[in-house]
Amino acid sequence: MGAKKTKSKQSSNGNRSRNGAFRSKLNTTDRRAYSIPDLRLEHPDLTVRQAIEKDKDGAEHVRYEVEGNLNAPVPPIRDSKYLDKKQCIEIYRYMLLNRKMEVALENLYKQGKVVGGVYFGLGQEACSCASAYALDQDDWFAPMIRNQGSPLVRGFRASDTMMQYMAKADSPTRGRDGTSHFGDIEKRNMVSPISMLGDLIPVLSGVALGARLQGRNLAVMTYIGDGGQSTGVTYEGINFAAVQNLGLVLFIESNLWAYSTPSEMQYRCKDLAERAIGYGIPGVIVDGTDACQVYDAARDAVERAHRGEGPTLIEAKMMRMKGHAIHDAAAYVPKPMLDFWKKRDPIARFENYLVKEKKWLIPKENAELIAEVERIIEEEREIAVTSPMPTPESAEGGVFCEDGCHEIKPKYGVPKVKRGTGSGPKQTEAAVHLR
Ligand SMILES: Cc1ncc(C[n+]2csc(CCOP(=O)(O)OP(=O)(O)O)c2C)c(N)n1
Ligand SMILES: [Mg+2]
Secondary structure, eight states, X not given: XXXXXXXTOOOTTOOBOTTSOBOSSOOGGGSOOOOOOBOOSOOOOOEEEEEEEEOTTSOEEEEEEEESOXXXXXXXXXXXXXXXXXXXXXXXXXXXXXXXXXXXXXXXXXXXXXXXXXXXXXXXXXXXXXXXXXXXXXXXXXOOXXXXXXXXXXTOOHHHHHHHHTTOTTSTTTTSOSSSOOOBSSSSOBOOOOSSTTTHHHHHHHHHHHHHHTTOOOOEEEEEETTGGGSHHHHHHHXXXXXXXXXXXXXXXXXXXXXXXXXXXXXXXXXXXXXHHHHTSOEEEEETTOHHHHHHHHHHHHHHHHTTOOOEEEEEEOOOOSOSSTTOOOTTSOHHHHHHHXXXXXXXXXXXXXXXXXXXXXXXXXXXXXXXXXXXXXXXXXXXXXXXXXXXXXXXXXXXXXXXXXXXXXXXXXXXXXXXXXXXXXXXXXXXXXX
16 A cells, blocks of 8 residues: 655655755746846847758768848947947947958058968957947956957057067067967056967956955956857856856857857857856847947946946857958858848948937048048058067067066955964865955
């Protein structure tokens, strides 16, 4: 005779709250109701499909095809909650500087003056410039290779990046790097890009932790691609920031390609911002080609960081409009997809908004602004080209730390670290408390 089942017995598969207690019955407050705000005014429905085709010799080749409404009308720019006329024009100017600097770099490469390759952020200028523009002066940031506009916003000159690519003696790394691996921890609070995808995230979380130990809640902004976000270190870095309530502002640059891999083959969730739910932090989706949306989401995240409320994940949807780098012709990208996104050029859209919709710039002022940016880029190019190459004997310097060259002092105050109880040597692994 079997024992009589009691009705109140818990099922073995859950209903356990975080502190281990079982819930007796599900009530409405237990239901999960997560949502991801989406600031976009358009939701492109394009899908990339892999097709296999055979050549005349019977060999198979992969080809990508795009499906969806390729003729959808271009959406308007969303009015910013925060930006005024002057600020919008300033961001537009930075975006122009970003674009024209990259055109100059492409020409320098073709003239044989660049030492290695060149990377471009074509189509992503709104994301780079409007995000960095949302930071306060004391905040920190770390660009990735496509964010060549962010350092311009933070006070680097176009000639710095140009000299860096040409490995010139006056470049920020004095000729020791051929791309954009430079930073400035003194004045501009910029951590150098790291090539290992995702590694900037824990580094920036660490910057926020360091600042908090010195009594400051800072925003620390960095970027990761839709491909790079698959790395384990991305998870570790965001999770650390989440549990420590650190002011990480992470942009996922959803530009639809990772090298030649389309995003359909990179992840299965609908939107990468959904991953914020798993980390227990806010996530938001923006149109990465709309500077106002990028700025507003970044500013909200920066303010949360300053209030000590922890990290935010912002997914910026856009398209990488060139190959991975100058050596990559991106022949794998279906042309109709490029045509679709060409109509959503962030600079052309912002120009149209400022000149035609808002009438904040009359066409003559716009033409003068463009001419001024072109003149600056030409001057910067000249500075970069005439800068000398490093002397051979300088190669042995600046490799290892030399006396006093890297004195790292607390920037904001004396670190406040609570010691565990008990004097003498550390007695438990929990002897240092980070909160
Ligand atoms: C950990 C790691 N794996 C692989 C690479 C090589 N790699 C450099 S860029 C890149 C593709 C990145 O794609 P995505 O993150 O989408 O950035 P995007 O180029 O689109 O801006 C890869 C695989 C790397 N740098 N680091
Ligand atoms: Mg990508």
